Amino acid sequence: MAPHKDTMFRSADMSLTQLYIANEIGREVVSALGELGVMDFRDLNAETSAFQRTFTQEIRRLDNVERQLRYFHSQMEKAGIPIRSIYDFNNPFTSPSASEIDELADKCQSLENRISSLNESYETLKRREVELTEWRWVLREAGGFFDRARGQTEEIRHSLDNDDAPLLQDIEHHGQGEGAADRSFSVMNIGFVAGVIPRERIAAFERILWRTLRGNLYMNQSEIPEPIINPENNEQISKNVFIIFAHGKEIIAKIRKISESLGADLYSVDENSELRRDQIREVNTRLSDLASVLRNTKSTLDAELTAIGRNLAPWMVIIKKEKATYQTLNRFSYDHQRKTLIAEAWAPTNSLGLIKSTLSDVNDRAGLSVPTIVNQIKTTKTPPTYFKTNRFTLGFQTIIDAYGTIKYREVNPALPAIVTFPFMFAVMFGDAGHGTILLLAAVAMIYYERKLERKKLDELFGMIFYGRYIVLMMGIFSIYTGLIYCDAFSLELPFFKSMWKWDNDGKGPTASRVDGYTYPFGLDWRWHGTDNDLLFSNSYKMKLSILLGWAHMTFSLIWSLVNARYFKTPIDIWGNFVPGMIFFQSIFGYLAFSIVYKWVVDWQAAGQSPPSLLNMLIYMFLQPGTLEPGTQPLYRGQATVQVILLLMALVCVPILLFLKPFYLRYEHNKARALGYRGIGETSRVSALDNDEDEGRALNGGRESFGDDDDGIAMITQDIGHGEDHEEFEFGEIMIHQVIHTIEFCLNCVSHTASYLRLWALSLAHQRLSIVLWDMTMRIAFGFTGLTGAIIMTVIFYGWFVLTVFVLCIMEGTSAMLHSLRLHWVEAMSKHFMGDGVPFQPFSFKTLLEEDPVE
Amino acid sequence: MANGWAPFIGAIVVAVFCAAAWFLAPKGENQTIWRSTLVLSAVSMYLMWLITFLAQLHPLISPVRYDLRGEHGGASL
Structure with a gap:
């Protein structure tokens, strides 16, 4: 089969592979694969304890070497001797041969003996010195007594x-x-x-x-x-x-x-x-003798430690890798008759070629005639979910993974989140000035990426640094939304001619519109500082939130169609997606339409007063067929349209409730009638597997997702693949569907309301920055002369510090959390299945990242 | 009213940009990321602009301000 390119849209295509490795080169093969870092080895000895495994002896020996290295490290810290940083080595990652490891172990042993004997004598001498000092004090003080x-x-x-x-x-x-x-x-x-x-x-x-x-x-x-x-x-x-x-x-x-x-x-x-x-005289001479001996011992010890310090970091890396190699080897099963190691591992299908060439390289180097055999196995097991990330996508993928592991080959919500997450943030954070600060911070972090990666960062800054590309996107979008809101540090940005002209030769208080001219980009800056500015911006931002929310949710809902098509479960399209979409659109799509329609119609020209949309929606539900008494209709035939939409929404509810469970029952009964039963069980091929164990382990690992949810998801997926090795229980499916329906319908309402947080947060942010400006800079502008200059400087720093800490960091964190919630709850609930198994490849790189050697 | 056409012109511009982003995205393993990021950014930015523009197309209220002093009073901070 020709593997297509792996993209971020879906997780990588995985294959279960079986490796037959000659016993002699087992260590070399595994360490080469560890450098590649693309194979997730399955534990084939799950039932044996850690002590009964084949390579326990080796691991124990390496543990000892590791302990010795740690001992050197602690001695160096005690003596204040610096360790040569791992980054000073050109390539500390070449894998050593077994004899080199032996050599290293012996060396460590002799060094440890030497260091500990030196240390011992140093300590004895030191103790003697303390005793003498104390004695001197006793002699001196007691003499007085x-x-x-x-x-x-x-x-x-x-x-x-x-x-x-x-x-x-x-x-x-x-x-x-x-x-x-x-x-x-x-x-x-x-x-x-x-x-x-x-x-x-x-x-x-x-x-x-x-x-x-x-x-x-x-x-x-x-x-x-x-x-x-x-x-x-x-x-x-x-x-x-x-x-x-x-x-x-x-x-x-x-x-x-x-x-x-x-x-x-x-x-x-x-x-x-x-x-x-x-x-006293005698004590004094003995003390001075001791001091010189101590000095000598100390300098010998320091010299010894400095010599070790030059190589300690690569040694640590080598031993860590070696230990991980043997731990992986312990997961293999050993065929005593043929002297081969047998391993099973998940690997991205696209990397199989690379794996094979690496293995043959190792074979050639060892000069072995028996090749390492790589077999692909067909299995019904769920492959692990793996996304290849880069520096840019890593942060976004982490956000999504923090919510749940994506199902194998499901649409990856992290891909659209690259844009939607910072964009939702920016809608709440909209201020071009604050956006610029974010952007500059992100650019600086990216510019000094290399340096910062090697440093130990404190928790908060480490987190921001981890999400530096998210901050970058946030900064860009915040500048854009700031321009739309016409806000920079709460000041207006008069880029274009305003659409309003003050009446009475600019004295106001009212303004009239420049005929036939609409402000081309963003909010008109004339609204800044007006008395009814909130009245206008609240109405605008509230509708903006509803419209963006509607767009975001529709977008997310469509992914469930894409998923259903990909997994070939048409029942999910007809039983979930279509009725759900109709339900959502006939109520909230209609609301979005009404908002836009009301904006587009020129009510003043028509000489009418526009109807209130909120009341319209209330009347649509409470008294279908009638409009709010005493108001003009939005358009002709409004009442009829609303009745039809309401009926459509209502009809969708029973479809959503019953279609899928009854269809599944029909399918099941049909299959039963034809005499099919448990096809899935026979198609398992894996030779060395304990199916029951695996199943139990998987369920145990996924408890946090809620058990009944899991079971159902598995059934539906299995029926789609024609493998029915799970008990079919109609009652459970029905209950699940009832819960899903109620949840979906209620969520349509509550999630739409939830998007109003965009309005609330952006309002709060804007008001806060206005207050800050008025309380500081505005006052400072009131002074003139030298005092003015001094006051200005002081107040400017105060204002800037508050802007960065309160408006950018504090408000930014809160906007980020709200945007996170909008993605996790409002968007991902529409399509996310998330019962995947994470891919944990055996990789030296991740090993060293998790447990770094400095 | 010529102004009413702006959203459509904007839509065309965005559509052209999206098409360009789709076809001109750098090839390689990050092509999907380039495409999705550019297209989604363009669409969401257009949406935001459109909503703001439409909200001011036929405004129902006009600014009121009592602290104006004259011709250029509006610019006072």
Whole structure:
């Protein structure tokens, strides 16, 4: 079969292919296909768990390498060493051979050992340094305590001898008993514990000590002014030095235990000041030795990491690809006797040639005599939906896909949405000035596309950047609608001669029309700033919304005809499209006609007052055959025409309700009578398939669409193809059709009303920009001279910032959301089937896009 | 009234543009996108212009403004 060109109008034609690959080149074949990225491999081992699959061992090994690479990465981040960006490599995407992967794995292993041993020694050294620093602080601070305490030994002694003496009397009676200054603590059997403890624990520490020792201690502490850095996690902790004096060995032991359990580090301090001085000196020399060793270790580590950093990014890419390759290989089934791998994959029919040539290339390179066989299988399975997108269409396609996956070969709503989506936006956003801002922003984003793509963008800007081509179209159309509305930053655009002339030599207040002249393009600028400007623009914009809505919905409804013709389901044409179209046109088409007709007739020349269209529509339904009393008819025979239209609409309702279900039942019964049953089941060919499983998986994946809806859609589709392997249930079809009919008829009304949002939003946008102008720039124009210039500059910036943030970004977002709703609900409900399966090809490119290596 | 012909002239212009867009769209895999985008843009822009034009063809109300001062008062901001 000759495949025709794939376009955006319908999803690409897909074929289910079967590959027979020699076991030896399995990895090379899959990695070559991964570079192509056009095959969606089906899982042929769905029933086996991840651990039972063929290539689990390899994946586990690669996981380990990946972990090592991540470890290098985290080490580099910790040390602040930059990684050479992936974009600096010319072609990091060449697929390596298996031996190169082995080499890389070994290399990573040895590098990891080296780095971790370096790290370990660095950390040990660092810990030693911290300990020494703390010790130095203890020595320094404790020295102070000792000097103070020595003067008070007598005091302490006194308190020990006399049970009544208060423990803390020494504080009050400072400086007594100096004569006993040289008496050592040891003589008094007073021991002490000195150490360092984190500051936030000090309160708890004191409380516990006080309670357990019942106050039999003397504690002194002071804060270390600089924070201590914990080498394990690089956190800064502020600590306190403490020294506790107590009486008796057991108590001292208890204190030691308590302090250790609370995370304090204890250091030995000599009470002799000479010895203490020696200790400090010794600590200092050791510290300086340590610092030089540390510096050396650090520089070795940094050099090692820098060397890795030069190649880390391509390694990561290689390993990621390799892992994905094996994960895909795990989806294949393995024929032990013939030593071949068998794979099933969906691929665009147009790419089959490319796939075949790639496969034969791989074969040639490997020098294998057994060719890789590509088979096309006929199947009744639903092929996945695939659209080839480019930079321009991607955003629009994403908008539609966000609503639902398009059915295979159904009309793609994204194609018309390229125009209608930004156009509906522009109808609401119509202002040439704001449109220009959007356009410039979009052009800038497109111009710096390459640069911006590589940067990490924050969420909001990332979203705008993703939709830069949508913004471009929005900008263009907003300028156009702005010109039509005659608005630029809420000011008028007097391009042509006005059709109005002020009466009384330009003094007004009324205006009269220049004879036989209509303003040629857009709204007449004379309406700007008039007292009845809203009266006119409301009537105009309301009718504009109705007419555009009618046009958009008719356009969308026609796609359902195109779909029915394509899927060869004539019953959808006669049972859904035709009655629906007649119903819609006889009411809302007539409304649109009346609006235009009323505009075209020159009522003043005829000397008549025109009838109100709203009342006309109300009377058309409430009292068919009569017009609003006391008004002129729109045209002759209006009442009769309206009765006929109403009858046509009414007749369409039962047709819409019953024709399709009864026709389907008739078809089914006829087929049954002829003895056909379940043709579909026999036409399944796929050799390695578990049909039941597949069916269940598909249904499970589509639950969000509503179950009964799905079932029916499948039945109708299947009957169209003459494959009836679904139970036929008349009741279900009937219920579905009743729901569809009620929904359609009510939606005709509510959706038409829904398009009035075009009017409301455009009105709000215009009013808001007028208010902004009046409150800022208009005031600024009132000043003159130097003050005027300064005020003008300040106010201009204020006005501009508000214009960009409030009018362009905020209002733009709201208009965008409303336009989105008009497409998802009002337009797509008319034709969208949307029960497709998304195409998820095995592609290195998407893999790296989803999980980028920077 | 010569003005009444403007919509028809516009329609012809748009039809010609659409035909040109259809046949002159760059060949290749993006031909469909070019065609649909150009034709739809032309039609929707024409529709918008047409509606605006028709709304002012026989206006039922005329502008009223009380803050005018004279010959060129209309231009005051």
